[in-house]
Amino acid sequence: MNLPEQIHFQRYQLQPLGEVMALEQVLTRIGALAADEVLIKVAAASLNYRDLIILRNVGKGSVAGQIPLSDAAGTVVAAGESVSEWPIGARVATGFFSTWQTGKYQPQHHLAGALGSAQTAGVLAQYIVAKANAIVEVPAHLSLQQAATLPCAAVTAWQALFDRGQLAEGETVLIQGTGGVALFALQLAVAQGARVIITSSSDEKLAKARALGAWQTINYRKQPDWDQAVLELTAGTGADQILELGGPDTFSRSISAVAGGGHIHQIGVLSGFAPSPNLLPLQLQNATIHGTLVGSLAHFKALNHFISQHKIEPVIDCSFSFNQAQAAFDYLASAQHFGKIIINFEL
Numbered sequence: 001m002n003l004p005e006q007i008h009f010q011r012y013q014l015q016p017l018g019e020v021m022a023l024e025q026v027l028t029r030i031g032a033l034a035a036d037e038v039l040i041k042v043a044a045a046s047l048n049y050r051d052l053i054i055l056r057n058v059g060k061g062s063v064a065g066q067i068p069l070s071d072a073a074g075t076v077v078a079a080g081e082s083v084s085e086w087p088i089g090a091r092v093a094t095g096f097f098s099t100w101q102t103g104k105y106q107p108q109h110h111l112a113g114a115l116g117s118a119q120t121a122g123v124l125a126q127y128i129v130a131k132a133n134a135i136v137e138v139p140a141h142l143s144l145q146q147a148a149t150l151p152c153a154a155v156t157a158w159q160a161l162f163d164r165g166q167l168a169e170g171e172t173v174l175i176q177g178t179g180g181v182a183l184f185a186l187q188l189a190v191a192q193g194a195r196v197i198i199t200s201s202s203d204e205k206l207a208k209a210r211a212l213g214a215w216q217t218i219n220y221r222k223q224p225d226w227d228q229a230v231l232e233l234t235a236g237t238g239a240d241q242i243l244e245l246g247g248p249d250t251f252s253r254s255i256s257a258v259a260g261g262g263h264i265h266q267i268g269v270l271s272g273f274a275p276s277p278n279l280l281p282l283q284l285q286n287a288t289i290h291g292t293l294v295g296s297l298a299h300f301k302a303l304n305h306f307i308s309q310h311k312i313e314p315v316i317d318c319s320f321s322f323n324q325a326q327a328a329f330d331y332l333a334s335a336q337h338f339g340k341i342i343i344n345f346e347l
Helices: 049-055 150-164 180-191 203-211 226-233 248-257 280-284 297-310 322-334
Strands: 008-017 020-029 037-046 071-079 091-094 127-131 135-137 172-176 195-200 216-219 239-244 258-266 288-291 316-321 340-344
Touching: 020 049, 020 322, 037 091, 037 150, 049 322, 071 127, 071 150, 091 150, 135 297, 150 180, 150 239, 150 258, 150 297, 172 180, 172 248, 180 195, 180 239, 180 297, 195 203, 195 226, 203 216, 216 226, 226 248, 239 248, 248 258, 248 280, 316 322, 322 340
Parallel strands: 172 195, 172 239, 195 216, 239 258, 258 288, 316 340
Antiparallel strands: 008 020, 037 071, 037 127, 037 340, 071 091, 091 135
């Protein structure tokens, strides 16, 4: 085991601040690696809406003292004695679920055990330790900063569209918003030859979405009955696949806009956690709702193959330095971003 000696490094941990959590930067030291572990020097991490929920302590969980964030990419700098698949210098990214390798989602892969949760340390640290079978090689054409955006948002979009939905060329995909999952879904669907409709309240963001290949765009502030707009755009057919990212405020309209035999992928909770839609229209359309919770390491590897094949590059809104982590969270909370927000450790 080639373990760097006496490396001290900075990490962030969560500490209670009234009813919410605060970020605290602390100095720590690298410990011994287990035989099946690798040490990664982190180059960048990215933020997801889940991270903001944890910081706000919405679930009132016991995350105090835990390292936040799930998404990171970096370079292997040391490996345990039984690790043979990762040479020193390998460029890797973290898997969201360290235990979900392949196959169907199982109870042991609970969200509470994902990176950056109450049970499992996250990645907002200059060095992290990971199981050798819980990381993936990043696409060669991407920088580590770009690769850091993939583990949650891109894998979620991939599992929804390609695993659960079996997206085919020529299908119509409706995507809500212009956040990380939404834009990865747009890029993946366009590469597959699908027609993509994007909704947003910002004409500026919709223009950017069209530049990325969106077929049609809808400003839901100007067209609050956007489900009817989708039906009009599709000659009454509806969307074959819908990425439902809004939550209770949008779910009923998603059901109205889905095509016969179509798929609604329930992913986001931007407007809350308790939808109560009328499900009869869903039945009458013979459509399916999928609960989509990121994905496995196998999903991640399949995604990376597709990204490499089509030379897809993630959309990054802005980068913050390691010392600006709180500012990155604040910007995420503002909902002004188009694409991913990253923390670049090399700034």
